[in-house]
Amino acid sequence: xxxxxxxxxxxxxxxxxxxxxxxxxxxxxxxxxxxxxxxxxxxxxxxxxxxxxxxxxxxxxxxxxxxxxxxxxxxxxxxxxxxxxxxxxxxxxxxxxxxxxxxxxxxxxxxxxxxxxxxxxxxxxxxxxxxxxxxxxxxxxxxxxxxxxxxxxxxxxxxxxxxxxxxxxxxxxxxxxxxxxxxxxxxxxxxxxxxxxxxxxxxxxxxxxxxxxxxxxxxxxxxxxxxxxxxxxxxxxxxxxxxxxxxxxxxxxxxxxxxxxxxxxxxxxxxxxxxxxxxxxxxxxxxxxxxxxxxxxxxxxxxxxxxxxxxxxxxxxxxxxxxxxxxxxxxxxxxxxxxxxxxxxxxxxxxx
Numbered sequence: 001x002x003x004x005x006x007x008x009x010x011x012x013x014x015x016x017x018x019x020x021x022x023x024x025x026x027x028x029x030x031x032x033x034x035x036x037x038x039x040x041x042x043x044x045x046x047x048x049x050x051x052x053x054x055x056x057x058x059x060x061x062x063x064x065x066x067x068x069x070x071x072x073x074x075x076x077x078x079x080x081x082x083x084x085x086x087x088x089x090x091x092x093x094x095x096x097x098x099x100x101x102x103x104x105x106x107x108x109x110x111x112x113x114x115x116x117x118x119x120x121x122x123x124x125x126x127x128x129x130x131x132x133x134x135x136x137x138x139x140x141x142x143x144x145x146x147x148x149x150x151x152x153x154x155x156x157x158x159x160x161x162x163x164x165x166x167x168x169x170x171x172x173x174x175x176x177x178x179x180x181x182x183x184x185x186x187x188x189x190x191x192x193x194x195x196x197x198x199x200x201x202x203x204x205x206x207x208x209x210x211x212x213x214x215x216x217x218x219x220x221x222x223x224x225x226x227x228x229x230x231x232x233x234x235x236x237x238x239x240x241x242x243x244x245x246x247x248x249x250x251x252x253x254x255x256x257x258x259x260x261x262x263x264x265x266x267x268x269x270x271x272x273x274x275x276x277x278x279x280x281x282x283x284x285x286x287x288x289x290x291x292x293x294x295x296x297x298x299x300x301x302x303x304x305x306x307x308x309x310x311x312x313x314x315x316x317x318x319x320x321x322x323x324x325x326x327x328x329x330x331x332x333x334x335x336x337x338x339x340x341x342x343x344x345x346x347x348x349x350x351x352x
Contacts (some may be wrong), residue, residue: 009123023050027336038097039092046092047061050054074130089104092155095120114148153213167223191226237268240326255310259304265288
């Protein structure tokens with residue numbers, strides 16, 4: 001018998017096609033009257049649509065969310081929210097936008113309503129990340145957990161296939177790491193395997209039928225479960241490497257997760273055999289690292305860091321950063337082995 005602690009974090013989830021239409025009622029439930037709407041520049045039109053739905057409840061739109069939440073952007077958004085007198089933040093988009101909402105909530109009492117349009121999973125967690133002076137610092141704080149999450153598959157119909165695949169792989173990474181986390185537990189393990197299974201089946205179908213609402217709903221369901229897993233466990237080597245590569249070298253978040261995951265799994269395979277068995281079973285494969293690699297490759301995702309902007313001369317520095325401030329991991333971090341892992345990920349080698 002394995003002793004464990006399970007903490008269920010409070011979040012109200014509304015799931016289903018057309019759920020966006022309930023946004024105003026959800027803002028009212030929070031007792032809010034002036035909501036700032038957050039988005040990336042690319043999703044300005046979606047933010048304006050949300051503001052129109054809110055009507056008089058919309059205080060304004062801030063559309064400058066970017067990857068890895070630079071401290072400068074966080075400060076600008078906080079100041080803008082204060083200037084508007086906002087008492088709520090509505091974040092529509094992926095991890096970048098939800099992350100910006102968290103950065104605001106970290107230093108103010110504003111509740112967050114999250115409207116995910118990708119499979120990032122950040123909306124289900126109390127994890128935040130802010131990048132300052134080239135280093136991405138992460139933490140957990142229940143103040144940043146979105147109070148309400150609206151999962152509307154209709155909002156993901158326009159998500160490009162390439163982004164859909166890497167976003168889904170990012171979600172799978174949350175669940176895969178949850179299976180061998182030092183703080184895993186039986187409840188989370190059930191969610192993790194089911195989340196991986198759902199996304200493993202949905203992503204090839206998303207590629208084949210990107211406008212199928214049922215397929216998109218299945219993918220969003222898997223992402224919800226995977227995000228819930230990340231909310232409940234401590235992160236390990238995979239996330240440490242991705243935070244390093246993304247925050248310090250400004251590589252695209254979901255693509256980094258996609259590329260690094262099979263190699264992080266291979267590194268930990270001997271130290272976490274039961275987790276590997278469950279991942280392989282969920283993906284109907286024999287080897288967890290290879291099944292994850294093949295899922296990404298066969299659906300058109302990049303599998304090499306060199307193809308998304310990483311430079312060979314930066315691998316040593318990345319290894320040094322990854323070795324510092326280590327996250328708990330089933331296998332101790334060994335510098336030579338981590339450096340070899342990064343080299344394999346750089347070249348896009350299929351795990352042995």
